[in-house]
Amino acid sequence: MSDTEAHSVAYVRDTMMPQQPAPAGETGAIRWLRENLFSGWLNTVLTLLGIFAIYLFVSHFYGWFLHGVWEANSIKECRQIIAERWGPDASGACWAVIRERWHQFIFGFYPPELYWRPILAFALLFVAIGPLMFQFVPKKVAWFTPIYPFLAVWLLWGGSVWGPVLVLTGFVLGGVVFMAVARFGSIMAFSVGAIVTILYFLFAVGPLISLFHAMIPVGLESVASSKFGGFLLAITLGVGGIAMSLPAGVVLALGRQSDMLLIKTFSVIFIEFIRGVPLITLLFVASLLLNYFLPPGTNFDIILRVMILVTMFAAAYIAEVIRGGLAALPRGQYEAADALGLDYWKAQRLIILPQALKISIPGIVSTFIGMFKDTTLVVFVGLFDPLKGIPDFIRADFNWKGIYWEPFVFVGAIFFILNFAMSRYSMHLENRLQREHR
Amino acid sequence: MSEPHIERSVDRSHMQVSDEVAIQIENMNKWYGQFHVLRDIDLTVQRGERIVIAGPSGSGKSTLIRCINRLEEHQQGKIVVDGIELTNDLKNIDKIRREVGMVFQHFNLFPHLTILENLTLAPIWVRKTPKKEAIDTAMHFLEKVKIPEQADKYPGQLSGGQQQRVAIARSLCMKPRIMLFDEPTSALDPEMIKEVLDTMIELAEEGMTMLCVTHEMGFAQAVANRVIFMADGQIVEQNNPHDFFNNPKSDRTKQFLSQILGH
Ligand SMILES: Nc1ncnc2c1ncn2[C@@H]1O[C@H](COP(=O)(O)OP(=O)(O)OP(=O)(O)O)[C@@H](O)[C@H]1O
Ligand SMILES: [Mg+2]
Numbered sequence: 001m002s003d004t005e006a007h008s009v010a011y012v013r014d015t016m017m018p019q020q021p022a023p024a025g026e027t028g029a030i031r032w033l034r035e036n037l038f039s040g041w042l043n044t045v046l047t048l049l050g051i052f053a054i055y056l057f058v059s060h061f062y063g064w065f066l067h068g069v070w071e072a073n074s075i076k077e078c079r080q081i082i083a084e085r086w087g088p089d090a091s092g093a094c095w096a097v098i099r100e101r102w103h104q105f106i107f108g109f110y111p112p113e114l115y116w117r118p119i120l121a122f123a124l125l126f127v128a129i130g131p132l133m134f135q136f137v138p139k140k141v142a143w144f145t146p147i148y149p150f151l152a153v154w155l156l157w158g159g160s161v162w163g164p165v166l167v168l169t170g171f172v173l174g175g176v177v178f179m180a181v182a183r184f185g186s187i188m189a190f191s192v193g194a195i196v197t198i199l200y201f202l203f204a205v206g207p208l209i210s211l212f213h214a215m216i217p218v219g220l221e222s223v224a225s226s227k228f229g230g231f232l233l234a235i236t237l238g239v240g241g242i243a244m245s246l247p248a249g250v251v252l253a254l255g256r257q258s259d260m261l262l263i264k265t266f267s268v269i270f271i272e273f274i275r276g277v278p279l280i281t282l283l284f285v286a287s288l289l290l291n292y293f294l295p296p297g298t299n300f301d302i303i304l305r306v307m308i309l310v311t312m313f314a315a316a317y318i319a320e321v322i323r324g325g326l327a328a329l330p331r332g333q334y335e336a337a338d339a340l341g342l343d344y345w346k347a348q349r350l351i352i353l354p355q356a357l358k359i360s361i362p363g364i365v366s367t368f369i370g371m372f373k374d375t376t377l378v379v380f381v382g383l384f385d386p387l388k389g390i391p392d393f394i395r396a397d398f399n400w401k402g403i404y405w406e407p408f409v410f411v412g413a414i415f416f417i418l419n420f421a422m423s424r425y426s427m428h429l430e431n432r433l434q435r436e437h438r
Numbered sequence: 439m440s441e442p443h444i445e446r447s448v449d450r451s452h453m454q455v456s457d458e459v460a461i462q463i464e465n466m467n468k469w470y471g472q473f474h475v476l477r478d479i480d481l482t483v484q485r486g487e488r489i490v491i492a493g494p495s496g497s498g499k500s501t502l503i504r505c506i507n508r509l510e511e512h513q514q515g516k517i518v519v520d521g522i523e524l525t526n527d528l529k530n531i532d533k534i535r536r537e538v539g540m541v542f543q544h545f546n547l548f549p550h551l552t553i554l555e556n557l558t559l560a561p562i563w564v565r566k567t568p569k570k571e572a573i574d575t576a577m578h579f580l581e582k583v584k585i586p587e588q589a590d591k592y593p594g595q596l597s598g599g600q601q602q603r604v605a606i607a608r609s610l611c612m613k614p615r616i617m618l619f620d621e622p623t624s625a626l627d628p629e630m631i632k633e634v635l636d637t638m639i640e641l642a643e644e645g646m647t648m649l650c651v652t653h654e655m656g657f658a659q660a661v662a663n664r665v666i667f668m669a670d671g672q673i674v675e676q677n678n679p680h681d682f683f684n685n686p687k688s689d690r691t692k693q694f695l696s697q698i699l700g701h
Contacts (some may be wrong), residue, residue, distance in 0.1 A: 342560065436592070
């Protein structure tokens with residue numbers, strides 16, 4: 001500014017006013033409330049209605065939670081304590097049942113002195129899935145992943161150590177045969193590998209286990225499937241189902257898109273049939289019908305049977321989710337893979353599936369969450385699920401007869417935590433892949 | 439397309455055509471259902487030839503070059519590439535696809551892989567090249583298309599012109615003897631067309647056998663030794679670029695040229 005101009009200006013403030021906070025109505029909480037909750041008469045009415053609904057809900061349950069009793073030995077005692085403390089009309093939660101029976105909610109009827117086995121199996125689960133799920137886990141840990149299923153089964157059910165070792169050997173054997181025959185073509189190698197593996201399991205594995213066990217008898221105390229219950233059962237079924245249904249779903253989705261009529265027809269019929277039938281029907285099939293088809297005398301574990309049926313059920317849904325992902329890929333991706341000389345399997349594995357699965361993550365995780373919750377339906381085939389099987393058993397005890405809401409709240413909360421964790425993980429994964437690919 | 443995208447002089451010293459036959463197409467016919475897309479195509483491509491294929495939309499240009507690496511199947515006649523006949527034999531198809539590179543209009547890079555991974559994938563999995571060697575080759579070709587600094591980015595982070603150059607480099611990493619281009623510049627903004635054409639010219643200067651579907655007539659004049667004009671699934675006319683542009687014989691060609699050159 002030049003001098004002449006400065007002189008021609010009539011008044012210039014030379015001391016600055018100190019800054020003042022904005023008027024209360026323009027800042028912080030009040031402004032936020034006005035803009036978001038009371039910005040018009042309709043919004044104001046809705047806000048008030050909402051507040052009223054929350055009030056009703058809280059006033060109803062607040063007391064129940066507040067009056068909760070942890071220290072008691074029966075529901076009668078609970079009621080007495082509540083009446084003494086809060087008056088004769090007060091209602092309250094009797095958490096004492098959870099306190100006394102929590103181990104049954106978690107482990108079912110698993111022998112308490114062996115609780116360390118399922119706990120160890122659960123802890124090792126995270127070592128096994130770590131390298132697949134999180135980038136910060138060193139990839140070297142991944143050798144443990146294929147071993148884990150066998151180790152977990154052994155820890156949970158116990159028995160001779162030669163069981164899991166020789167079963168694992170069977171799969172390794174199949175793999176070795178596959179490699180050896182691979183140069184005669186992949187279909188040939190796959191068939192021969194599969195036949196050798198099946199023959200091994202039908203005729204060799206049983207005698208071998210007895211033989212080795214007779215020579216070196218090492219093992220864990222056996223625990224029967226009937227002892228499983230609660231979250232141990234739900235998580236065993238859930239993890240097994242998830243681990244098997246994802247690959248099965250991928251195979252079915254590819255099968256449905258196949259040019260080979262036989263494979264395509266089989267996939268379509270399988271998917272449509274399984275999706276068209278309620279899960280409970282399939283569970284009844286698992287518990288009753290399969291016995292008719294199996295040779296008499298075979299003891300086909302009930303948990304394994306249910307797990308297979310749950311897997312088939314989830315796989316059908318996952319196949320459809322993945323089919324959506326496959327359909328979303330532009331044709332140019334297939335053409336570029338073809339033009340570079342990649343064969344069908346390499347193109348699927350390296351180009352198509354990584355992209356299709358990424359698109360399908362939300363749908364796949366929804367299916368997993370749904371499946372995990374559906375494991376509670378096993379109560380209908382006589383297994384002790386955490387939501388009804390175990391609480392019914394506890395209510396059969398005279399001391400806890402009449403207990404109703406508390407187990408639902410407790411079990412519901414645990415289900416929520418586990419499913420919410422899965423959901424958050426899927427969002428984390430989506431974000432990570434989004435970041436990586438853009 | 440009167441806009442001149444080619445400014446530099448083209449070195450033709452290595453652009454020799456040998457007697458060896460690279461591609462032989464005899465009496466080839468193709469249908470889509472009832473629709474007769476390609477009619478009685480006869481075409482012999484010598485090694486080292488640079489052929490530009492032009493023609494109105496829907497005339498079957500893409501279909502023709504896609505038959506050469508079996509992205510499309512022909513129903514009649516014979517296609518022999520590098521002495522190998524294209525039949526239903528998967529082994530032959532694989533062999534031919536290894537020798538023939540293809541560049542698409544929409545690049546078709548793999549968006550979930552980095553540029554470097556895009557380039558090394560096929561050499562490692564198809565040619566069984568050791569990883570280190572594949573990376574060296576990839577960096578060599580990235581330098582050739584002048585974007586070595588983008589190696590660790592993802593395709594979505596590159597401009598269209600850069601993506602198309604990556605796509606060319608990806609094909610070259612398989613060391614093909616024949617390159618097919620299907621309108622490599624028509625999805626690009628004008629200012630990016632030049633960088634892609636420059637890359638293609640360089641390739642021609644090194645003696646690569648090329649079949650290009652393109653409407654870049656400047657490129658045809660500078661590089662091609664033969665221009666093929668297609669209409670309604672047939673090869674209507676073929677000639678060297680000079681005579682093709684200055685002295686077209688058929689009325690369809692004249693009509694097409696007047697449209698495309700804006701006369
Ligand atoms: N998959 C298909 N099924 C049926 N018809 C097809 C198919 N692909 C292409 N066509 C038809 O075949 C004809 C030739 O198509 P093509 O893509 O080869 O033409 P083009 O000369 O490359 O045209 P453009 O310049 O528009 O790319 C067109 O009429 C097209 O509609
Ligand atoms: Mg085309």
